[in-house]
Amino acid sequence: MTNKITNYIIVAGACLAVAYPLWVRASSLIWALDATLPQNLFPLFGLAAASLLWLHAISGAFEPWLRANFDFDAFVQRTATLILICLIAHPLLLLISLGFRIWDLYAIYDITYIYLGVVVWLLLISYDIFKPFKKSGFFARNWNAVLIISNIGFLLTFLHSLALGSDLQTNPLRFVWIFYGITATLAIIYTYGMRRFLK
Template sequence: MSRNFHKTWLAVFALVAVGLPVWTRVGSLGWQSRPDIIPNLFPVFGLLAFSLLWLHALSGVFEPWLRRQINFDKFVDSTSLVILISIILHPLLAWANVNFSFKDLFAYGEARAIWLGIFGLLLLLTYDVGKFLKKYKFFSRNWTNILTISTVGFLLTFFHSLSLGSDLQSGFLRKVWIFYGVTAIFATIYTYGYKRRLKGSGNQADHHYADKIEN
């Protein structure tokens, strides 16, 4: 199959993966009442951010193949910017909806779920902070660890959204969300566990082979 076909298929897949939850939320809104804009809008950014993060998780599994089909780095950079904006706007609008009262944030649901979201946000932001400071040796040397930390943040937001998301408590979208979460967990295990271990084993084999040649 041609590269253009693969690019088209990937674009459609990404649009459906991101557009389905966002459109489900937007389609259920009542926009007639102006004061309802903020409480109706902030969940959209949460759905958008998580859906894009899910694509990132899957892309880690298929990265070698994806790099042959698309400009992978451009995809990551552009979607990372959208994710950053979304993960900032989601809690900011939720906070604005309760007049910036930290105490009233917990009126949205269980305290545990709120804290999962807060910690998840902080861990996710390590990616953007680390990326901005990657020119410094500490951050470049620990880039893989930063990716792991931000991925843990992503998984925390899954449980946060599953507990609090008004659109995710029942119905079709909840099933989709569970599918996203479960596949993201397996993708994370593969990318940061099995794949890294496999790469490490390959490097050890190369060193062993080089030592044999030298001897």
């Protein structure tokens, strides 16, 4: 009974970690089925991607326990699919909102963080590009390196989003995002560094 309650709390917490930033952002917008829709939607996909990636980072630190109590592989597979959808939708909706006038980006956002966003996107998408080959040859031997590269991209996401995200310039989301960034960094350091020395 205690395990079930604990599991429900963990699932509810995970859902809240993703839903809360989306709710804060969505509730501050005026919604209409017009040209503003892509502009309203694109930040939500960015927030969702980062929140889901945060869950990945945190769950990695607790993987042995989570595997014993949840279908961990199913969680990773399903959330990875959602993250991929968000990674595609986030920049695509932004470009749609600008009428694919890419140069307009430079009039709206700091060019440094635009380029950082491109680098972040490439690092994150590398996971999905190489995933089909994870059990073969070079990638099987170096899959941990692919995960580390993807996680570096994830951590850089916080610099990109804190600099450009209008909803992340003030609390409560700025505080939440800084908390996510710090805890994700600690979790990744533990998962890919400290854990091997504690075995």
